[in-house]
Amino acid sequence: MSNASYNNRMKGEHVLVAQESRSLKFTTNGIRGIANVDLTPATCTRIGQSMGTYLGGGKVLVGTDYRVSGAMVKSGLVAGLLGSGVNVEDAGFTPTPALQKYIKDTARFDMGLMITASHNPPEFNGIKVIDRDGIELPASKEREIESIFNNEVPGFSLPEWNGMGLLEHNPDIVKYYRKRIGEVIPIDGHGARDIHVVVDPGNGIACSYFKELLDDIGVRVTSIFDEPDGTFPNRVSEPTPRSLEQLKDAIVKERASFGIGFDGDGDRAIFIDDKGVFHWGDESFAVILNHLLETYKGWVVTPVSSSMLVDEIVNARGAKLEWTKVGSITVSRRMQELDAMIAGEENGGIFYTPFQPVRDGGVALALIIKILVKRNVPLSELFAELPKYHLHKETIKVENYLKDDILARIKKVTSEERRTLIDGVKIFKDGGSVLIRPSGTEPKFRSFADSKSMKGAIALAKWGIKLVKEAMNSI
Known part of the structure; x- marks a missing residue:
């Protein structure tokens, strides 16, 4: 595949790890990409090395969902971590919240890695990075790992042979999770x-x-x-x-x-x-x-x-x-x-x-x-018993590099509306609301609408998509 065709394809996918540019970028849900295209064995090992260098030792808990590529992604990450002097505990197949709960309660881990692409199609995989309190890593720490991966910080941690990390297996995390739900x-x-x-x-x-x-x-x-x-x-x-x-x-x-x-x-x-x-x-x-x-x-x-x-x-x-x-x-x-x-x-x-x-x-x-x-x-x-609101969602495919321009144009044309700009543009209109927002993980804009009637919700959601189309056509 030529560089030109590769780069064109990248614009249409929500690829977060670009091999040829050797760059890493976290999104709202960690790292995502297509297995063996964006998340290759070499890339996953490099991500593991970056995380190990960032930690400078300690212990990481790693789990996976059932995706076919999970074993490959995990093997690369674990190799990079172990080679950087970080001990690894393998939780096997585990739900994301079970991994988070075990990290939070035991206070034994410096980081957790959940290998999953959540709701994305099966060819995708990803890495959710969990901090020692059981919550996903803050953006400031993600930026540090990105800098190491992208060679902004020179060199990976490569200890002597007797300073490498150790690998253990823990089959009890899902059982612990069930038990704690029953207790709490x-x-x-x-x-x-x-x-x-x-x-x-x-x-x-x-x-x-x-x-x-x-x-x-x-x-x-x-x-x-x-x-x-x-x-x-x-x-x-x-x-x-x-x-x-x-x-x-x-x-x-x-x-x-x-x-x-x-x-x-x-x-x-x-x-x-x-x-x-x-x-x-x-x-x-x-x-x-x-x-x-x-x-x-x-x-x-x-x-x-x-x-x-x-x-x-x-x-x-x-x-x-x-x-x-x-x-x-x-x-x-x-x-x-x-x-x-x-x-x-x-x-x-x-x-x-x-x-x-x-x-x-x-x-x-x-x-x-x-x-x-x-x-x-x-x-x-x-x-x-609840107040009745009808909800409707619409999506439209938008190339990632257009998202910022489209959002800026929507903000401009809706300046007279009652709205909030906390994230995207949420407009309060006709007894309901509509949120127009670019996806953080996919090449899409989404329009979430609610109204006291389904007809109103559909109309608001479609109006949101109309604003996206008009902004896209004006670029």
């Missing part, structure tokens, strides 16, 4: 017996624990797509209305209490109620808020991608809402700063500080079951 979120087993859950892990890493967790809780379980398979043969790893159609059918067929669909690395979960109705993450977040805010009146954190539903619930309950930029690390760090108990995202992320202030699909599942046991009503009834 205790659920009355007698009440749980009447609950029937249909689970769709999408052949992703949630396969590693959901059956045992739900058995421990005491609910009845039915599952689909529950065999580990990193090619994701049955549905895409992002839980959406389209990808969870078969989950919806299974709930209705089984007359189940509800269903849950996980993303690829198990940190996000989407719920479908007993009537087979799909609910976006800020709706399930609102159900959890309605429960917690009966007594808790502190800070609630959510990114600007969430709907006005969250704002209305928090205000009605007398708590305080903090909007943030989109991105799990931003939400987690702001929770720490405000000492917030709870946060949530429209994509299904639930952050619960009594367990850990990070996205956690297992915690979301346990909280919903706990609320159902306490209230003893169908999940559809809990959703029906």
